[in-house]
Amino acid sequence: METIKVDIAIVGGGGAGLRAAIAAAEADASQTIALISKVYPMRSHTVAAEGGSAAVTQAHDNLDHHFHDTVAGGDWLCEQDVVEYFVAHAREEMVQLEHWGCPWSRKDNGHVNVRAFGGMKIERTWFAADKTGFHILHTLFQTSMKYPSIRRFDEHFCCDLIVENGRCHGAVVIEVATGKFTFIQARAVIIATGGAGRVFRENTNGGIVTGDGMALAYRHGVPLRDMEFVQYHPTCMPGTGLLFTEACRGEGGFLLNRDGYRYLQDYGLGPPDPSPRNKAMELGPRDRLSQAFWHEKQKGKTIDGPHGQVVHLDLRHLGEKKLHERLPQICELAEEFLGVDPAHAPIPVCPAVHYTMGGIMANGETASPLAGLYSAGECSSVGLHGANRLGSNSLAELCVFGKVAGSEASKFARSVTSHHSGTLEKQAEDVKQQALGIITRSGGTERMAILRTEMAQSMEDGCGIYRTGTAMQATCDKIDELRERYRNLNIDDRSSTWNTEWLLAIELGYQLDVAQSMVYSAINRKESRGSHQRLDGYEQRDDVNYLRHTLAHYNGDAAPRIDYMGVRITKSRPGIRAYGAAGEKAEQERKNREAASD
Amino acid sequence: MTDIEKTIEIEVMRYHPEQDASPVFKTYRIPYASDQSVLQGLQYIKDYIDGTLSFRWSCRMAICGSCGVMINNQPKLSCKTFLRDYYPGKIRVEALQHLPIERDLVIDATDFINKLESIKPYIVPREARSLEQGEYLQTPEQLARYEQFSSCINCMLCYAACPQYGLKPEFTGPGVLALLHRYNADSRDGARADRMQIVNAEEGVWGCTLVGYCSEVCPKQVDPAAAVNRNKVNSTLDYFLRFLMPGGGESG
Incomplete structure (x- = not known):
């Protein structure tokens, strides 16, 4: 070699x-x-x-706002020194891309334009x-x-x-x-x-x-x-999962249930202003919006579609001109894949892993x-x-x-x-033999697509928008089983030119290990935080026990070993994560507290 | 009959350089659904009928540019071409024409990549500017002069469509000429004179015979033919200006 x-x-x-x-x-x-x-x-x-891509840009915005949006958006599981570094360097990176030719959308005066995005207090998303x-x-x-x-x-x-x-x-x-x-x-x-x-x-x-x-x-x-x-991104194409950007809502799109009602107001995200209000309603964070969909579905308020339950992403009021200028790809996807013209009909959407x-x-x-x-x-x-x-x-x-x-x-x-x-070359040679083993061994009986489909279905069942110990345990067991069956994979293709089946098999091995780390990390976190929401007695955030990062350690054929490490807090103590009017009230209280302690 | 019981035939070009002297066709019968793409059809074949079929794909949403193939003789992205447009007829899928085949539906993209690298596909600043000075100003009108040409997804459908490229592979070709124009038309760029040498060369815009099929097949409305034609004008002006002002003109 x-x-x-x-x-x-x-x-x-x-x-x-x-x-x-x-x-x-x-x-x-x-x-x-x-x-x-x-x-x-x-x-x-x-x-x-x-x-788009976030960076503090406008005069009335500042790094502190971006920091707080990110940390609260992450339900306080962020490394705060890292967030501080990030918000301080994002703008120069966006300018660097501009210097390299990125065709950022512009304002009439030639400066780069920014748009609103979910969970962001001030418009700062370059696009x-x-x-x-x-x-x-x-x-x-x-x-x-x-x-x-x-x-x-x-x-x-x-x-x-x-x-x-x-x-x-x-x-x-x-x-x-x-x-x-x-x-x-x-x-x-x-x-x-x-x-x-x-x-x-x-x-x-x-x-x-x-x-x-x-x-x-x-x-x-x-x-x-x-x-x-x-x-889970809340607005995706049913069946394929293809993405309809959050910018649809940044530009003013509505999410409607089967009654044509902007249901997000029932989930602590109101009031339902007619035009976009930052950090409220459709501009809430993705975890909350996907969770709201789940609840609407439980209540029977979603709409039947050929690929399951959907809600409507309504962009009609934005008008054809704005849609084609700001959201041309969304129009193309809706028209070509769904036969829906967003200027005249709402787009059916559902959450999908993102x-x-x-x-x-x-x-x-x-x-x-x-x-x-x-x-x-x-x-x-x-x-x-x-x-x-x-x-x-x-x-x-x-x-x-x-x-x-x-x-x-x-x-x-x-x-x-x-x-x-020379021991490195020896190792590399071993790696080669192991990779070749997948196509040279014979007698396998498991079809790759079946294993992949079972893995993906089980992850959706156990590690979806809401989780329970029982369902996660079933997924743990399933992934353990699939890792076992993976050794018995059958491969049709034994050639060396463009053998994509062989590479897909190696990828499936990667996927099973990663899936296992996800579900074992999930079942061990006995609280609800951000995108990890449980329904089995752990519905609340538990900062005493779980304000810490999960670490999954590889453990060969066995399940991963799970332990934890602390979270670096620099200036934002964990607080109430609220959006809409409730969020504005909570932020005012935080500011009052900070002013009092200064 | 409901969609669940319907099937459709896909005839796929197969070629394996280790086994085949030339491409052969193999027919597969797959389940039909009106919202299924040809790409999903190919995936079904690979997953459940014949794992040895090779083809490129990734994003499934017509933006990564991987999945270009000939479908019933037309260059198309398989992810946004749907079975319903052919049903109940047969679908014939081949590798993009005019490009060497590596295996099955996989073509060799090296020539395109080399040509892309040759045109300086990056901003050579007209004026230096530090990051502290912020962005270059560019009005929406200035952006509109090149934005469409920056939307090329490098899918190479236009190369499969271009009869000139089929005859003369040294022709720079529609996609790369569109990207060349994208940089020349950018108000921030100052390397136009260098790139005009490529435009003016025999393999440059003058290789084009104005068929315009490249723009018809482009899945992103980049309109490479418009870029090529604009550069024929530029090239002509450039030629005359060179007599008047040695060193090349700044036309167009």
Whole structure:
């Protein structure tokens, strides 16, 4: 097997990986960077982000507001020093993207425009129509071509990391077109492989979002943190789960039940003003909105559709002109996939899994506990989102922490000597044999699609919007069983050219490990917080016992070992998480308290 | 008959370089539903009938650009082409034409990527500006001059549609020329003169014979033909201005 030596290897070529690559290239042009992506980078799932990216921009906004929105939005499970760093650096990253050519939507005076988003007190979401992720990704991808030190390994699938003596030394990759293995030996490795939403049945994610990097780090002893927190986005396409951006509501869209009633007012989010009011009604946070849907469904107030129960996302009052200017992709999706013209009819929507708040444990500098291993973007748990992410914080996150990861990895790579031991190559050879084992062994009887479908259904049943111990236990048992059956997989394809069935099998292995970390983390959290809501006697937040992060440790064939670590609180003590009029009252009380203690 | 009992035939091009001298077609019968995409049909085949079928896909919502194929002879994204548009007829799915086939429906995208890299697809600032100075000002009118061309998802349907590219693969081609124009038309950019050399070259806009099929098949209304035609005007002006002002003009 060929060994290619580089200074920094980046696994994942989406927004975070590309931003990290550029940061590393700018930090030290003499270092070599391998950017490894299982697809062409512009296919990465950043492409599907729609609504925008948050950064304090307007004169009447400030960093403190963004900080408080994020921390309260995360139900106080955020690392507050990380949030402070994030809000302070988001704007310069958005300006940087502007300088690199991102076609941000503009005001008449030529300045960048911002829009309202859920859970955000003041409009601060930068947007490029409703294709913000697409434009950020292509801007970063095309800009990355300026840097000769970035060597891309497009359509190269990462099948393992190489770790020796407590340090990460690179990755083994498979060239998809040929099946050829390469050991990319690196002084530092950054994982930027995105989320894991495909472990659930109905989700907004692309087929490639299979938790690869999370599983790889986890198998090498790096804990996965807060994996029970999985975000349901409230407005998705029934059947496929495709996303209708929160910007639909930022621009003034309504959510209506079967009676045409704006039901969110019944869930502590009112009053129902006719025009958007920040942090109220349709601009509440995603966890609360998805939970409200669930309750409406229980009450029989939702609408029957061919793919289950739905509510209506009504954009008609925005008018055709605004819809085509601000939400062109939404119009296209509704018309082409559903035959609905949003200017004339409401869009049927339901919640679907969208985002994994948790991920590879990382400190504020994106470093994992394993020396030489960094992570950024959705795969990473840098501590920004807590128990629920606010819309438009993740695109900003992948820029802010992608950059940090690139410069930190560059620094680390300069500080360590290269490793000459032949034991790394030996390990890489073992990795290759193990990966080949999937297609060379015979006698398997389990069909991959069946295992994948059972996993996804079980995760939806046990780890959905509301959870119970009984249902989560059933999912724990199911995932344990599927991991067992996975060893008996049957593969039709035994060739080396574009063998996607083989790579899907490796991905399914990643997914099962990540799914297991999610459900075991969930069943052990005996409280309700953010996106983790229980119905079995643990309906309240319990700060005494659970104001702490869950850590899931890989445990081979057995279930993960779960333990906990503290949450860093700098300036916001856990308080009442309220929205709408109740939220305004709670915030006034907080301010009064702070003024009194100053 | 309800949707549940209906089926539809998909004829899929199969080619495996380790086994086949040339592509062959294989027909699969799959369950029909009016809201199912051709991509979902291909996924059904892979999941339940034949795991060896290879094709690219990811987002399922016509933005990642992975899933371009020929469907009944037309270049299309399989994720937003629906079985209902063909039922009860047969659907024939092939790899995008004009591009080398790696396996089954997977084409080799290297040529497109190389061409994209060759056009300086990034802003070369007309004026330097630090981050502290904030964003460049750009009015909605200035944005509108290039926004449409920045919407290219690199799906390469226009390359499969372009008869010139089929005959002369060295032609830069519609998608990359649209992206080139995207940067040239951006008020922040100052590298137009460099890129005009690519536009003016034989493989540049003059390779286009004005068929316009590229714009017809574009799934994102980028209209690459408009970008190419605008650059024919620019290229002509550039040619004359070069006589008047050595070093190239700043036309258009």
